[in-house]
Amino acid sequence: MDVQALKALNAARQARRAAILVTDLGDGDGRVILEGDKVDGLLGESVHAALRTGKSSTLEAEGRSYFLNVHLPPPRIVVIGAVHISQALARMAPVAGYDLTIIDPRTAFATGERFEGVDLVADWPEDVLKKRPLDAYTALAAVTHDPKIDDYAISEALRTGCFYVGALGSRKTHAKRVERLKEMGRSGEEIARIAAPIGLDIGASTPAEIALATLAQIVQAFRRRDLVSDLVTGE
């Protein structure tokens, strides 16, 4: 691989574009294929399959041996609520390889001081998500407890097929939320996808523990998702 190929690959990865590095295992020649590039023949079929599955593998074609290294965009987390849990989650997510954005219109919570170095937007989800839409590579965690702030984002996450939708709140709180989401037009099937109470059941008690339980649940949802092909746009 030459450094130009590496630069192209790194640029695609940083722009959240799916890319495949095809290495000729005979001479070491490396070539970067971006999602949407047209590739003919057996290699084209394998590229297509690799983008669907996200799995890297070798390919024998025309007497040569290739390695297809697939780089899908890292999943990201959008958190509704600049609360104590979010402060912990904002630190943990990058370690696990997830980009993270926090949205909260309450400027008393959403301060740069509380969230140093975090992608923080002090505005209403209704406004922010129009400019930065949710997608299938995104997990949404709603943790404000306030329907005025959480509900729209949860509804949008279900509508756009976020691979994870979690909402903080007791079972009683969630029952009321279910009713509101139905009024907003979400189906019972969609609503059943919401993880509530939020997080894997590890007996989490402190905000940091709840953040950890939530992150673990997000990883579980991503790794066990069965709609890989649907995650790839344009497929």
Place this chain on the structure above:
Amino acid sequence: MTDLDTLDPLITAETWKNAGRDVAVATVIETWGSAPRQAGSHLVIDGEGNFEGSVSGGCVEGAVIAEALDVIASGQPKMLEFGVADETAWRVGLSCGGRIKVYLERLG
């Protein structure tokens, strides 16, 4: 992006190369049985043996780094295979019981 970029071996490789350092890239090509890093995982090594990333749980990195210095010197890519730890190959064995194939090349 965050300062966690420094943990990304391919970003590290680009940074090192830009700084004029010789760089070798090791890639897990295939795994059998229980292997800690999946195909596509990278370990990058510079001409002085500094490294970032991993191709196993730390079992065979030492051997890959040693080979990397040869690859940097010759420019010829190499395919390395590592299997289950046994008495004759204890230094480069995988204690997890898996087998892996690692492609090692110089960044040109």
